[in-house]
Amino acid sequence: MQKTLASLALAQQALLAYANQPLGLTQCEMNCQRPGDLPCPDRNNDGLAETSCSNTSRIGRLPWKTLGVGDIRDGSGERLWYAVSERYKNNPRILPLNTDTAGSWSVISINEINWDATQGNGVVAVIIAPMQPLIRKDGWAQQRNDASADDIKNYLDTTDAGDNANAFENSLRGFVQGPISINFNDVVWPVTATIMHRHMQQQVLSEVKRALRCNASPCAALPTAAAISDSSCLGGQSLVAGQCSPALSGLGRLPLDAAAHWPLALQHILDGDARHHWFQQNGWREQVFYQPASPHAIVVMAGEKLTSQSRNTTLEKSNITAYLEASTLQKLQILNSNAMDIASNDSFER
Template identity: 65%
Template structure:
């Protein structure tokens, strides 16, 4: 017969084991949801949301890195570039993202921020869109480039990559470990740091640990429950496009600024209907010529160069410039004057604006809205009276 003090010790050990088991599953959920833990849960969520917001800010800042003025051959940095995920938990983005490696942890060292963690102390996870990753780059990347990740929300929101409404990146706070649907017990330890199932959860058919890019079965966003507590934060195409739009406008303005004397008059614009201005291939003599007497696209100027370098947004050389490589000439419009020119950058497409074919792209109304043209004193009855998302600026020559 077992001595009483030994029996009590065994019972105590079993009780501790039961408590630990409860904390990792149903018991943990019940304790977490208890009324007395409301303030603690609120603090945890506040910390989590602040970390996710900081991570998004860091990604959008990274997408605006200086583009440089020197020869960059074929894989030029460009507006909208995002880093690959960190796949080995060292805080550094991997040098490239293959088809199976676009989900990992947020590369906080690469982004130049601190070791961002959620309210439970876990590092954030991150997925980047195939179209926005910085290596290997897929071109073109501009305001018509949608994200390739879907996010389904139980609140009725849906970002669907199959409908052209995908997101460019997804941030996930994994929160406390739990038992996933299906019985998988998450264990957070050294040996499991690279196994997504130990950090990310399942909600119905969507598995955040193994999302399918380019399909409607991407990431799940849902209220916390016994088997699901991921906090999913999508970085939308609209958010990224606003950042890209501002940077491209600033770069074009800089390229048109006179830096030497004498300053030549601004050339006339190329016609909007000139299909030779479209696409991302290099332009050659005779294409995209200055002919328009009003608003049009930036014309080809084979002699245009940055000071002391070999690239310029007007020179049409696809080999060494992000502007031509990513078909930005399609989305930048230009209204020259004698000493001043207006630059207009159309926003991402709005409902009713179709930019699929060469014929579509030959019309102003698929890029610019009525209020934009009225401000420029340009009449075009075909433009849409929508809330404008265009950006405008002026550049002058002495």
């Protein structure tokens, strides 16, 4: 079990590293690489992710060669199995993908529901150690040889609560965690949306900070922030002159700067053109806040929405407290009596 848990932890680390690959400033017209991307499963046991994963092919083995790690195996010597969420798969991509994107797999225990995709609390991926072969509760005797290597029932088990070999996405009939018994020994490791969102948050913050950094001398004054109430800043559509424009002093969203004050603005993640980059395509402008100042601007990356925060409607998205908590606003010297006075998950840098 110690080896199994170490292998599962290594697999999660490899998936998070894959989702955090460098993005750079390369333009992309379709199916652009983005923070949070995960590979499709390996469906033929060659260690390589399939080039795409449709509705029927998002469960398979962990693509260890694609992830750039060794042939990870559990304590019984079996390769790990893996399921990826439809919203996080890297081909074909579904837009948008940001920290408001829930996972689509449920993981339940024998006694309670731990992650419920039907309530927006699903996980983004599931890694499973199949352990030794056994007789499943439905009477299926697992056989593991070359002829049966692609039959998932020969590796994953079933309980009264569900069948890991027959899991359904966006449903309560997802994957099952349970105590080891003579009929069940799967070790199920969920990759939660929260841990993925933290990594995505830090990567986007780093990319935006790099985009704003001035290497010239002297540096041009940064443009005024766009009003949080400007609904044209929302969504993943391309922006044109007059949308998301500078309207307020102080804290706001990143504006569309027609004067091209942004460095490299014509080929840049902040240029507002959804044809070019992951930033606009995936609605990240909604979740990044900006306070121009001298000598340092401040960039604030909103964290995953917390309980009692809602970002569903245009009106809700126009309220700063739907994104930032009281402690974050206090650091920015902004008083808002409606802000949530709880532990913040926001990040910001000068």
